[in-house]
Amino acid sequence: MPGLTPKNTNLFQVFLRLRPPPGGAANAGERFLTVEPAEDDDTTPKHITLNPPNDRRRAVEKFAFTQVFEEEATQLDVFHCTGVADLVKGVLAPTGGDGTDALLATLGVTGSGKSHTILGSRSQRGLTQLALDVIFRSLGDNLVDCDANPALEPSIIASDSSEAAIFSAPAFLDTVFTDPSTSFRASSRAQTPMIVGSSRSSPPQTFSPQEQGQNGPSGPDCAWREKSLRIVSREDSVAPSSPLTPVISSKICDAVLSSRSIHFHNTPRGFWHRQPQQAHGGPGGKQAPKHFMAPTESIRLKKGTKTASQPQGESGNRPQTPSRKLHRPSTFPQQPDIGALSVSCDPSAEYAVVISMYEVYNDRIFDLLTPAVKSAATKEFRRRPLLFKPTEGSPDRKVVAGLRKVICGNLQQALMVLEAGLHERRVTGTGSNSVSSRSHGFFSVEVKKRLKSNRKYGANGPWNGSALTVVDLAGSERARDAKTAGATLAEAGKINESLMYLGQCLQMQSDASHKDKCKLTELLFSNSYPSASAHASGRHRNPQKAVMIVTADPHGDYNATSQILRYGALAREVTVPRVPSITQTILAATAQAPPASSYTSPTSPTLTRPFSPPGSVKYPKLHSPPNIMRNISPVSSNSGSTSDLHRSTMEAAALEIARLSEEAEYLRQALDSERAARQEAESHLLSMEDRMIELEQVIREDCTNEFEQRLDIEMARWRATMQVEMERGEEHWGRKIEVFERSLGMQMNGDEDEEDEDKENMLVEDIHQENERLRWENDALRREISGFSPTKRMPLQERGGEAGLSARTRPATAETGSPRTPRMTRSGAGSRGVAPPARGSRTTTGDDEHSLLSRMEMLRVSDAPTMTTTTTTTKTTRTTTARAATARTSATATASTRKVRRLPAKKWNAVNDDDDMF
Numbered sequence: 001m002p003g004l005t006p007k008n009t010n011l012f013q014v015f016l017r018l019r020p021p022p023g024g025a026a027n028a029g030e031r032f033l034t035v036e037p038a039e040d041d042d043t044t045p046k047h048i049t050l051n052p053p054n055d056r057r058r059a060v061e062k063f064a065f066t067q068v069f070e071e072e073a074t075q076l077d078v079f080h081c082t083g084v085a086d087l088v089k090g091v092l093a094p095t096g097g098d099g100t101d102a103l104l105a106t107l108g109v110t111g112s113g114k115s116h117t118i119l120g121s122r123s124q125r126g127l128t129q130l131a132l133d134v135i136f137r138s139l140g141d142n143l144v145d146c147d148a149n150p151a152l153e154p155s156i157i158a159s160d161s162s163e164a165a166i167f168s169a170p171a172f173l174d175t176v177f178t179d180p181s182t183s184f185r186a187s188s189r190a191q192t193p194m195i196v197g198s199s200r201s202s203p204p205q206t207f208s209p210q211e212q213g214q215n216g217p218s219g220p221d222c223a224w225r226e227k228s229l230r231i232v233s234r235e236d237s238v239a240p241s242s243p244l245t246p247v248i249s250s251k252i253c254d255a256v257l258s259s260r261s262i263h264f265h266n267t268p269r270g271f272w273h274r275q276p277q278q279a280h281g282g283p284g285g286k287q288a289p290k291h292f293m294a295p296t297e298s299i300r301l302k303k304g305t306k307t308a309s310q311p312q313g314e315s316g317n318r319p320q321t322p323s324r325k326l327h328r329p330s331t332f333p334q335q336p337d338i339g340a341l342s343v344s345c346d347p348s349a350e351y352a353v354v355i356s357m358y359e360v361y362n363d364r365i366f367d368l369l370t371p372a373v374k375s376a377a378t379k380e381f382r383r384r385p386l387l388f389k390p391t392e393g394s395p396d397r398k399v400v401a402g403l404r405k406v407i408c409g410n411l412q413q414a415l416m417v418l419e420a421g422l423h424e425r426r427v428t429g430t431g432s433n434s435v436s437s438r439s440h441g442f443f444s445v446e447v448k449k450r451l452k453s454n455r456k457y458g459a460n461g462p463w464n465g466s467a468l469t470v471v472d473l474a475g476s477e478r479a480r481d482a483k484t485a486g487a488t489l490a491e492a493g494k495i496n497e498s499l500m501y502l503g504q505c506l507q508m509q510s511d512a513s514h515k516d517k518c519k520l521t522e523l524l525f526s527n528s529y530p531s532a533s534a535h536a537s538g539r540h541r542n543p544q545k546a547v548m549i550v551t552a553d554p555h556g557d558y559n560a561t562s563q564i565l566r567y568g569a570l571a572r573e574v575t576v577p578r579v580p581s582i583t584q585t586i587l588a589a590t591a592q593a594p595p596a597s598s599y600t601s602p603t604s605p606t607l608t609r610p611f612s613p614p615g616s617v618k619y620p621k622l623h624s625p626p627n628i629m630r631n632i633s634p635v636s637s638n639s640g641s642t643s644d645l646h647r648s649t650m651e652a653a654a655l656e657i658a659r660l661s662e663e664a665e666y667l668r669q670a671l672d673s674e675r676a677a678r679q680e681a682e683s684h685l686l687s688m689e690d691r692m693i694e695l696e697q698v699i700r701e702d703c704t705n706e707f708e709q710r711l712d713i714e715m716a717r718w719r720a721t722m723q724v725e726m727e728r729g730e731e732h733w734g735r736k737i738e739v740f741e742r743s744l745g746m747q748m749n750g751d752e753d754e755e756d757e758d759k760e761n762m763l764v765e766d767i768h769q770e771n772e773r774l775r776w777e778n779d780a781l782r783r784e785i786s787g788f789s790p791t792k793r794m795p796l797q798e799r800g801g802e803a804g805l806s807a808r809t810r811p812a813t814a815e816t817g818s819p820r821t822p823r824m825t826r827s828g829a830g831s832r833g834v835a836p837p838a839r840g841s842r843t844t845t846g847d848d849e850h851s852l853l854s855r856m857e858m859l860r861v862s863d864a865p866t867m868t869t870t871t872t873t874t875k876t877t878r879t880t881t882a883r884a885a886t887a888r889t890s891a892t893a894t895a896s897t898r899k900v901r902r903l904p905a906k907k908w909n910a911v912n913d914d915d916d917m918f
């Protein structure tokens with residue numbers, strides 16, 4: 001089993017892994033990649049040839065790699081041959097010291113098998129899980145656990161230099177996963193499932209019922225399995241539905257799917273790829289899970305994606321908050337088995353394992369273990385981008401500041417943390433890969449180490465150590481093949497851009513100017529080289545060891561593959577510059593030093609004195625570096641003594657070291673202040689961005705409110721105008737009808753005249769009848785009056801007058817000749833009530849009687865209209881008498897002679913109202 005050759009100073013060991021064709025060899029397209037057979041002294045192939053298909057203008061390209069894995073290579077082959085165990089060994093530093101940082105990265109075109117290699121599939125573990133297994137297996141009893149050692153967490157917090165929020169695994173996992181058995185338990189310390197055994201025949205790793213909270217495979221766990229799928233949004237993907245682009249994807253599985261019709265194999269989601277042919281219910285009709293990554297909460301919310309991240313029963317009204325809990329996975333695949341493999345660790349040291357995860361998305365770093373928070377302005381769940389910077393505790397080394405880190409006490413906890421982080425990574429379905437990673441994922445395993453003999457510091461002694469960082473780069477893709485659009489296309493643009501910078505960076509041998517071009521290259525290369533300031537300050541770190549696995553589909557996209565292979569080949573060329581030791585520096589200076597007598601200037605070729613900082617940037621005021629060399633007394637040329645010469649050489653060298661150190665310190669401070677200024681500007685920019693979003697929201701709301709108000713006003717105005725118009729219309733039509741009626745009336749005038757005549761005749765008849773009746777009444781009255789005493793007739797005489805006495809009544813009165821005194825009051829005229837005899841009345845003559853009658857006649861006639869109106873109401877009692885009825889008839893007769901004016905309805909009402917007043 002070949003391992004890494006430690007003497008190699010190349011930054012990367014670059015391997016190539018070819019993936020088998022997705023639909024089997026029969027369906028594969030033209031193969032453009034040929035693996036050259038191993039050369040004489042090699043046991044494994046190292047070279048490949050790219051033959052451009054159908055394009056003779058392009059040259060055949062040849063690439064060399066550390067090793068080429070052909071399609072048949074297994075996960076275990078890749079694990080062993082890439083030397084992951086050696087990387088772990090370097091991190092654990094079994095021979096003492098802080099160890100060597102390690103980087104394990106995949107690079108490739110989308111869908112070429114990066115995630116498959118590094119994070120595994122449904123039944124096979126990836127390199128990450130295998131590396132974790134080796135780490136925990138190797139540490140054994142030297143690993144300190146939070147449960148066993150309560151002081152561990154505070155001591156790790158105290159020695160962390162990355163401004164991180166540090167949690168113990170049980171506490172962290174409790175916030176992320178639900179535990180069926182402990183769902184009602186308030187405690188935050190969940191029981192951690194343990195591995196209880198392995199079976200080669202059953203790949204998934206199973207936990208005991210006790211560890212499952214008494215829920216074996218047939219218990220609630222089964223429900224979990226049924227829901228252990230998540231839906232990946234294809235909203236902004238225009239990829240047609242194909243075996244590679246199912247609507248429901250299972251790149252991640254511990255999330256919950258409400259549909260129970262989709263089943264899942266007896267495995268949690270996180271570590272398995274779905275085989276494309278299984279996407280449509282392959283063998284067994286089951287929907288196989290894809291590998292690990294799904295859209296983050298904010299992306300899901302933005303896209304309105306239905307995700308399975310909500311626990312059962314909460315999918316309905318549960319808000320899409322990041323505080324949702326995932327179901328605790330119960331099984332993990334256990335193949336390939338590396339039970340026999342372990343590397344040694346430092347027996348004199350104790351270790352702690354701290355895990356963190358983050359992603360680079362659109363050139364920003366986001367923590368995958370910190371839940372997104374709801375933005376007040378946009379109401380969306382967002383993650384805060386983090387900075388990659390040197391911190392107070394780590395001035396010589398950039399770190400991702402502000403991450404959430406989890407201390408894991410065993411493999412199971414580490415796998416669960418990995419699972420939680422992968423759940424948050426952004427993926428989407430494209431035409432090239434149904435579950436394509438849209439970000440560069442970083443999984444960092446810090447192996448903290450301290451000597452057991454350092455117990456003199458107590459339980460809080462400082463921790464050092466190294467880290468293994470696993471990087472799953474997003475795949476480069478061509479929009480035409482991936483059939484992406486909208487946000488997904490923009491994401492692809494950013495991915496391609498960052499990979500282009502990576503290529504440039506590799507081409508320029510990690511030139512500092514290219515290193516800072518994007519976050520990806522910064523993260524990959526910033527700590528790859530020993531820092532000058534660290535060297536000056538004596539904090540020496542070994543250069544990082546790195547393994548890059550380039551994945552390729554020999555039947556895939558020729559141009560994209562060619563580009564990626566070129567990057568891979570470049571990566572192989574990058575070398576780590578050797579850092580000379582202090583002794584080497586002194587010796588070199590001595591060797592190059594001119595004769596001591598003429599030694600008057602500094603030897604540094606790069607730094608000239610006095611050092612003047614460029615530009616207008618304000619640097620901290622430092623004492624100007626002392627011109628040490630000027631103070632060196634020239635070595636006497638005639639001293640002749642070798643020992644003197646050596647002494648003076650050593651003195652000169654020591655002074656030169658002091659000068660260089662001082663200059664380095666000066667530069668470091670200048671650089672720090674530059675960095676601080678840049679970070680401040682960046683955070684200001686971020687806050688301004690947030691502010692802009694808030695402002696935009698407020699302005700939008702204001703505009704909406706104002707618009708609604710104006711709309712209301714306009715609507716009211718419109719309604720009023722409408723009303724007026726309607727009234728006008730009615731009036732207009734009324735007038736028209738009136739005119740029409742009038743014209744009709746004119747036509748019918750002749751007919752009306754005849755009618756009027758008839759009416760008049762009837763009225764005359766009525767009047768005659770009335771006169772007859774009145775006459776009869778008069779007679780009756782006369783007879784009555786004639787029965788009164790003469791004295792009682794006086795008042796009539798007094799009031800009498802002959803006016804109004806009609807000629808017709810006069811003879812009638814004379815005929816009767818009986819003196820009478822009518823007892824009538826004016827008010828009683830309508831009712832014709834008989835008044836009581838007036839006191840002191842005297843006997844009247846026949847003339848008096850006529851006068852009286854004529855007066856009565858006058859009264860009756862003049863009161864007629866009043867009576868007419870009076871009879872229209874039921875409020876008066878006068879209408880109840882028989883006399884009133886008679887009078888009414890009479891009045892009607894009188895009134896009938898007048899021209900009756902037709903009143904409009906309103907006016908009639910007014911008259912009625914007036915009547916009511918009486």
Ligand SMILES: Nc1ncnc2c1ncn2[C@@H]1O[C@H](COP(=O)(O)OP(=O)(O)OP(=O)(O)O)[C@@H](O)[C@H]1O
Nearest residue numbers: 019110111112113114115116273433436437474475
């Ligand atoms: N060596 C392999 N053997 C079997 N299946 C593989 C292999 N490599 C990849 N696959 C399958 O191909 C599909 C795509 O692989 P994967 O998701 O790992 O691609 P990727 O390079 O990570 O893509 P992206 O960059 O878009 O995320 C998966 O279904 C995976 O299971």
